[in-house]
Amino acid sequence: xxxxxxxxxxxxxxxxxxxxxxxxxxxxxxxxxxxxxxxxxxxxxxxxxxxxxxxxxxxxxxxxxxxxxxxxxxxxxxxxxxxxxxxxxxxxxxxxxxxxxxxxxxxxxxxxxxxxxxxxxxxxxxxxxxxxxxxxxxxxxxxxxxxxxxxxxxxxxxxxxxxxxxxxxxxxxxxxxxxxxxxxxxxxxxxxxxxxxxxxxxxxxxxxxxxxxxxxxxxxxxxxxxxxxxxxxxxxxxxxxxxxxxxxxxxxxxxxxxxxxxxxxxxxxxxxxxxxxxxxxxxxxxxxxxxxxxxxxxxxxxxxxxxxxxxxxxxxxxxxxxxxxxxxxxxxxxxxxxxxxxxxxxxxxxxxxxxxxx
Amino acid sequence: xxxxxxxxxxxxxxxxxxxxxxxxxxxxxxxxxxxxxxxxxxxxxxxxxxxxxxxxxxxxxxxxxxxxxxxxxxxxxxxxxxxxxxxxxxxxxxxxxxxxxxxxxxxxxxxxxxxxxxxxxxxxxxxxxxxxxxxxxxxxxxxxxxxxxxxxxxxxxxxxxxxxxxxxxxxxxxxxxxxxxxxxxxxxxxxxxxxxxxxxxxxxxxxxxxxxxxxxxxxxxxxxxxxxxxxxxxxxxxxxxxxxxxxxxxxxxxxxxxxxxxxxxxxxxxxxxxxxxxxxxx
Numbered sequence: 001x002x003x004x005x006x007x008x009x010x011x012x013x014x015x016x017x018x019x020x021x022x023x024x025x026x027x028x029x030x031x032x033x034x035x036x037x038x039x040x041x042x043x044x045x046x047x048x049x050x051x052x053x054x055x056x057x058x059x060x061x062x063x064x065x066x067x068x069x070x071x072x073x074x075x076x077x078x079x080x081x082x083x084x085x086x087x088x089x090x091x092x093x094x095x096x097x098x099x100x101x102x103x104x105x106x107x108x109x110x111x112x113x114x115x116x117x118x119x120x121x122x123x124x125x126x127x128x129x130x131x132x133x134x135x136x137x138x139x140x141x142x143x144x145x146x147x148x149x150x151x152x153x154x155x156x157x158x159x160x161x162x163x164x165x166x167x168x169x170x171x172x173x174x175x176x177x178x179x180x181x182x183x184x185x186x187x188x189x190x191x192x193x194x195x196x197x198x199x200x201x202x203x204x205x206x207x208x209x210x211x212x213x214x215x216x217x218x219x220x221x222x223x224x225x226x227x228x229x230x231x232x233x234x235x236x237x238x239x240x241x242x243x244x245x246x247x248x249x250x251x252x253x254x255x256x257x258x259x260x261x262x263x264x265x266x267x268x269x270x271x272x273x274x275x276x277x278x279x280x281x282x283x284x285x286x287x288x289x290x291x292x293x294x295x296x297x298x299x300x301x302x303x304x305x306x307x308x309x310x311x312x313x314x315x316x317x318x319x320x321x322x323x324x325x326x327x328x329x330x331x332x333x334x335x336x337x338x339x340x341x342x343x344x345x346x347x348x349x350x351x352x353x354x355x356x357x358x
Numbered sequence: 359x360x361x362x363x364x365x366x367x368x369x370x371x372x373x374x375x376x377x378x379x380x381x382x383x384x385x386x387x388x389x390x391x392x393x394x395x396x397x398x399x400x401x402x403x404x405x406x407x408x409x410x411x412x413x414x415x416x417x418x419x420x421x422x423x424x425x426x427x428x429x430x431x432x433x434x435x436x437x438x439x440x441x442x443x444x445x446x447x448x449x450x451x452x453x454x455x456x457x458x459x460x461x462x463x464x465x466x467x468x469x470x471x472x473x474x475x476x477x478x479x480x481x482x483x484x485x486x487x488x489x490x491x492x493x494x495x496x497x498x499x500x501x502x503x504x505x506x507x508x509x510x511x512x513x514x515x516x517x518x519x520x521x522x523x524x525x526x527x528x529x530x531x532x533x534x535x536x537x538x539x540x541x542x543x544x545x546x547x548x549x550x551x552x553x554x555x556x557x558x559x560x561x562x563x564x565x566x567x568x569x570x571x572x573x574x575x576x577x578x579x580x581x582x583x584x585x586x587x588x589x590x591x592x593x594x595x596x597x598x599x600x601x602x603x604x605x606x607x608x609x610x611x612x613x614x615x616x617x618x619x620x621x622x623x624x625x626x627x628x629x630x631x632x633x634x635x636x637x638x639x640x
Contacts, residue, residue, distance in 0.1 A: 085533055
């Protein structure tokens, strides 16, 4: 087993387009790291550089203690699962899994042992003689994972492996991938644009945007204490509400004249400074008993079954509130919302960085 | 679909039958003529049912030939044609699959130029470049050889384009998966590209075999020995005789024999062809 260390890794494409702008990241041995971000943020490029499918324009990639910049993909001791599975259509499931081992000159009985074992773990034993086209999407995905497992690599790389599956299967496979990774204890790097996958799978969550890392942390750290406005609005569904506000004094901000108290606020901000106030839809409560409240005009309500989403405006800005069904009376046009000071996130409008305590 | 009624069906079958008769009757006539003796054909009143000379005609054609015009048994001509057609078909497939592999999967200086040069040769079939080609083949001492018959017809832009188009539809991930699985370029070619191209290869083989089999101008130019003539040339020689009666029964038998190999190739390769078309999934 081995960890992966990236040191100021860059990717510059022809025409001077910088897709990855100096990313440094340490991924511990045996951990599950998820790279998440909108499309075009460089996450896939980064993964492909680790795999050796893209050349590295600058910086170093280390797997274990070995710098792999100039090493062929097949010699990097990695295995990759692709979005469209990339199974060899003309080979049986067995041969698909055995191909990499055959090319390495692994003895036949060893190949058979490993393929059988992987097939057992993934419950694809009945399909070993079939061709990929005779399998369903979920089964193909399992075969693709089987092909990775039999190699017993140092690192698993996943490139949006669940995007081609339907919603139900995606949830099921997500759980299986997590369970499998736990059982095998192999360092895994997983790329996705789906923040639910990112939150549920990762030990270490890396949020990327514009070829750079926005924030690294455990899922709950990233969710609880987003370092930038981008992370705040990208992680969490529905996204965090961002309201324009002003600094009133230490631990006090105002939004449209309504005063809010804040626990996590940078010291030394001068009163009157413009500031952005972030509130998660699930962190505000209807009912005005608290000292810190906001008034919201409700436009419409979305029913999600267990919860409801109230869409409207607070101080002229779009605002969403999530509440358990029945908690707020139907037909409410005006809501008073109480805000826990610990749940207020502040961002600098210019740099978009968090203005929390240092 | 047009709605089916008894009357409409009858009409459809009638039209079909007329079409088939128009296409098939000359072929039937040739087969028929190959079962009569010369005199019956020449007097112009050939019956519409087969005669009793079939064994005699086919035996004589295959093993002896037409004594006055071709001086070689048709068996030899068929062998020559077969070698030429196979050589052209297999050679073209080899050359074009390799050049398409190079053009699609390798980046080397002047790759685009190389591709366009291949593309331009589409506009230069044998007939256009016949003199320089003849000169080169003659200077190389390849007149009256199988190599001379096959080589100039092998270079094929059609095949290269066909394989290039096909290779470009193969997802890049397959190449990347191969790289990670430790397969170098040659292994990827052998283990993945070729198996996936089987149907394309079959299609190209059918087309090129028939193209090779039906060659007339090129073999006519470069073969002078009787032992090297192809069956198409043989038929032509048998029909246009200057100082003797045309042996129609031999000519017709030869024509029927000339039809057999292409038909067999189509019949057998078609199964692979259709199977491939139905099963294709990448």
